[in-house]
Amino acid sequence: MWLQVALLMSYLLLGSQGQERATFPRTNDRHGRCQYTFSVASPTEASCPTAGGGPEVEALKSRLMLLEALVSRLVGGEVGAVGAMPDPGLQEAYTQLMGEKTQLQREKERLDRQVQELQRRVEEQRLETERLLARPCQQPQPPSSSRQDQRPVSGSNILSRLVLGTGGQSDTGVVRDPAWQSGSPGYQELKAEVTEVPAPPQILEGSQGSTGCGELVYVGEPKTHRKADSFAGKYGVWMQDPEAVAPYGPKMLWRIDTVGTEVRQLFGYEDLDQLSRGFPTKVLLLPEPVESTGATMYRGSLYYQRRRSRTLLRYDLATESIASRRDLPHAGYHGQDPYSWGGYTDIDLAVDEQGLWAIYSTSKAKGAIVVSQLDPNSLEVKRSWETKIRKNTVANAFMICGRLYTVASYSAPNTTINYMFDTATGQSKGVSLPFRNRYGYNSMVDYNPAQRKLYSWDKFHMVTYDVRLGKPGAN
Structure with missing residues (x-):
């Protein structure tokens, strides 16, 4: 017992050289025995921290966590504003839709060109029909003329010859020019239009x-x-x-x-x-x-x-x-x-x-x-x-x-x-x-x-x- 007290006193004397204050309290324990406690004040800590950090530390931790969340949110907003990378699936779908839109636009332009071409062809046929209507039909040759005069007339007039009926009277207007039988769709459409319109002399x-x-x-x-x-x-x-x-x-x-x-x-x-x-x-x-x-x-x-x-x-x-x-x-x-x-x-x-x-x-x-x-x-x-x-x-x-x-x-x-x-x-x-x-x-x-x-x-x-x-x- 006395040996322990001596050791404690030695430690106290040695420790007093590097410490400002030291205590050696004496109290009775729960069994009534005398108990000595050796305490030296810490040069850096005012008090001993608790195991969980104490309420002040917990409050500080909460504030730090809240601050970190706010900073993360602000940083995330800035990144989004600058241009965050979208979801890869959405990006792929968007790219596909833009490609389809481009294809549809090209198809529309192609169809517009076809419509314009068809309108141009119809306009040309209408003008040709008007020209034919404004031009009188060729008069038939008298019966006394020889058969060799019935050769097709050369030139650009597509109504170059009419088949003559008996007695020298013209027929209803059956066209015999070879161009009409060439199989060209343009000629066939023009022929259909002309035959549905009464003859110009009327x-x-x-x-x-x-x-x-x-x-x-x-x-x-x-x-x-x-x-x-x-x-x-x-x-x-x-x-x-x-x-x-x-x-x-x-x-x-x-x-x-x-x-x-x-x-x-x-x-x-x-x-x-x-x-x-x-x-x-x-x-x-x-x-x-x-x-x-x-x-x-x-x-x-x-x-x-x-x-x-x-x-x-x-x-x-x-x-x-x-x-x-x-x-x-x-x-x-x-x-x-x-x-x-x-x-x-x-x-x-x-x-x-x-x-x-x-x-x-x-x-x-x-x-x-x-x-x-x-x-x-x-x-x-x-x-x-x-x-x-x-x-x-x-x-x-x-x-x-x-x-x-x-x-x-x-x-x-x-x-x-x-x-x-x-x-x-x-x-x-x-x-x-x-x-x-x-x-x-x-x-x-x-x-x-x-x-x-x-x-x-x-x-x-x-x-x-x-x-x-x-x-x-x-x-």
């Missing part, structure tokens, strides 16, 4: 102002006169009274923009020049709204269909009031039997050399076009004809000399007038007269018998077409 040249009637054999290129200046003019109708009466003269033109739920404004222009410049001389507010683009002008009155009904109205321009009204019996309306372009074109009113007409369909006709001639004063139906032409398969229709003509497409740049129905015989037939939709959305086509022109509304644009008719009695 065409009325300078037909403007003529009262003669015949079949339609030619429609010229569209001539643009004005473009509507608002969205309300995307669809519309414009017209000129073929039998104008006071107080308006024969040069007066009228226009209705038909986009809207309450179409009532009727604009009047003194002449074509004022229409082109956009200066109306008269603006009338119709008492009842207009339905679609089927209106027409005749003998000092505007004829139109009342909105959402089968009621026809005659608006007298002199008195500026409704002069007569009548329901068109059993006629479809407001989208029941429209043209293929839609627009609630169920009832289309038209004027030609024989008077006022209505082009529509009924529940009995089940979508087939019905043509009725109307009394211009009372709007009573005088006579009706039911055709076999489905109204919703054609883009538009008009009347010339008591004959109904239909347009095949409202959007194709180069389409045709494809059907004709003759009210005199009650017979219809297919035709193929070239017709152009220059602006790609033709919502109105009407004939003016005084001007011998077609009036059309093609996607904001007001255009006209010159026409030619066959000689009276030629058909």
Whole structure:
């Protein structure tokens, strides 16, 4: 025991040289024995740390962890902003989609080039057809001429020879030039177009102002006169009274923009020049709204269909009031039997050399076009004809000399007038007269018998077409 105390005292004396303070407390343990404890203060630590670090250390650790999380988040945001690498799967899918997009773009460009080439070929064939129509057919040789004169004529004229019938009279126009039998698709298509058009000697040249009637054999290129200046003019109708009466003269033109739920404004222009410049001389507010683009002008009155009904109205321009009204019996309306372009074109009113007409369909006709001639004063139906032409398969229709003509497409740049129905015989037939939709959305086509022109509304644009008719009695 005393030896242990001596050792402790030695350690105390030796340790006192390097320590500032040292203690040698004496206490009783739990058994009542005396126990000496030797303690030396640490030169670096104020107190002994606990095993877990203490609450202060734990709080410090928490703060450090939070700070590390914030720093990681900020560093991650910066990297993302600079451009973090995306997921490899997403990158591969994106690359594949961009490749497919490039291929589709190339395919679209190729198809566009093909369409342009086809349009160019069609335009060349149309010009060639016009040249052939404008050039008179070769007169047959008299019977006294020798057979050696029947050799093919050289040159660029593809209609170089006609087969002659007996008695020196020309046949119906069978072409014998070898070029037509060469098998070239271009020649075959041109041959089909030429054989469907009546022969040039039957065409009325300078037909403007003529009262003669015949079949339609030619429609010229569209001539643009004005473009509507608002969205309300995307669809519309414009017209000129073929039998104008006071107080308006024969040069007066009228226009209705038909986009809207309450179409009532009727604009009047003194002449074509004022229409082109956009200066109306008269603006009338119709008492009842207009339905679609089927209106027409005749003998000092505007004829139109009342909105959402089968009621026809005659608006007298002199008195500026409704002069007569009548329901068109059993006629479809407001989208029941429209043209293929839609627009609630169920009832289309038209004027030609024989008077006022209505082009529509009924529940009995089940979508087939019905043509009725109307009394211009009372709007009573005088006579009706039911055709076999489905109204919703054609883009538009008009009347010339008591004959109904239909347009095949409202959007194709180069389409045709494809059907004709003759009210005199009650017979219809297919035709193929070239017709152009220059602006790609033709919502109105009407004939003016005084001007011998077609009036059309093609996607904001007001255009006209010159026409030619066959000689009276030629058909």
